[in-house]
Amino acid sequence: MVTRLKNTDYRSREYLTHDEVKELIATAEIRGRYGLRDKALLLLMFRHGLRVGEACLLRWDAIDLKAGTIFVTRLKRGNSGNHFLQSDEVELLAELKGDRQSGHVFIGERGNPLTTMAIGKIVDRTGNFAEFPFRVHPHMLRHGCGYWLANQGYDTRLIQEWMGHRNIVHTARYTAISPARFKCFKWG
Numbered sequence: 311m312v313t314r315l316k317n318t319d320y321r322s323r324e325y326l327t328h329d330e331v332k333e334l335i336a337t338a339e340i341r342g343r344y345g346l347r348d349k350a351l352l353l354l355m356f357r358h359g360l361r362v363g364e365a366c367l368l369r370w371d372a373i374d375l376k377a378g379t380i381f382v383t384r385l386k387r388g389n390s391g392n393h394f395l396q397s398d399e400v401e402l403l404a405e406l407k408g409d410r411q412s413g414h415v416f417i418g419e420r421g422n423p424l425t426t427m428a429i430g431k432i433v434d435r436t437g438n439f440a441e442f443p444f445r446v447h448p449h450m451l452r453h454g455c456g457y458w459l460a461n462q463g464y465d466t467r468l469i470q471e472w473m474g475h476r477n478i479v480h481t482a483r484y485t486a487i488s489p490a491r492f493k494c495f496k497w498g
Contacts, residue, residue, distance in 0.1 A: 325453035331356045337440040339433070348432055350402045351424075352415050352451060356380055358393050359455035359473045362426045362448040368415045375404055388474035432436070456484035463490050 323438070328333065331352070338348035353363050363385045372381040378395045395403070414423040424432075429448055437446030452473075459469045470481040485491070 313394065324450060325457045326356075326450045328458050330442070331454050331458075333394065333440055334433075334436055334442075334446065337380065338436045340435055341439045342432075346402070346406055347416060348436065350399075350406050351432065352403065352436070353399060353431065354380075355451040356455050357396070357399065357431075359452045361452055362429050365384065365416060365429060366414075366423055366426055368412050370407060370410070370415055371404060371413065375407075382474065384474035389476060391413055391471065393472070399440060405433070435484065447455055453484075456490065458479065460484040460488040461490045 335349055335352045335356075339345040339351050348442065352401060354360060354368070355362075356381065356462045360368070360382065361384075364383065367383060368380075371383060373379070373395075375395075378397075378400050379392050380395055381392050382472055384390045388426075403415070410417075412421050412423075416429070418424055418428060423461065426448075432447045433446050433451070437444075456469060459472065460466075466481055466485050468479060469484060470478050471480060474483045
């Protein structure tokens with residue numbers, strides 16, 4: 311029987327830095343046949359802290375390109391809500407939508423919604439193509455979002471709402487290891 315090792319045996323952390331996310335997104339755009347879709351997928355997963363299942367279920371009727379908003383339906387009994395889209399996200403989504411007939415945003419070759427496994431492969435292969443020294447998985451984008459927001463100094467309650475956490479304990483992990491809170495220390 312093959313047993314899986316602990317995550318720490320594979321990598322030292324479970325999140326991507328902002329620079330790593332930017333590199334992953336840039337790589338997604340040039341890797342494979344679906345660069346536009348993959349770039350949009352990774353960008354939205356990072357900026358909105360989407361779980362892989364939430365990205366799979368994302369539909370066009372949850373996105374208002376004119377108003378620049380997206381309704382994020384959270385899984386795992388999380389708090390769903392509206393998020394504003396940045397201008398680059400609106401442009402990317404408008405280009406991706408084109409004249410699509412599918413109701414889902416992220417679809418595969420046959421027009422079916424991407425599965426969690428398909429998104430896992432996209433993220434893993436993009437990380438390999440970018441020559442990251444560690445394996446990348448989709449949830450690292452969600453954690454990267456939380457850590458980036460914490461490092462920017464945003465309030466834990468605000469991050470909790472953005473991430474859709476019902477319990478602030480799940481959000482506190484991001485602020486607990488953020489070095490930003492120690493910037494006020496002066497050593498002579």
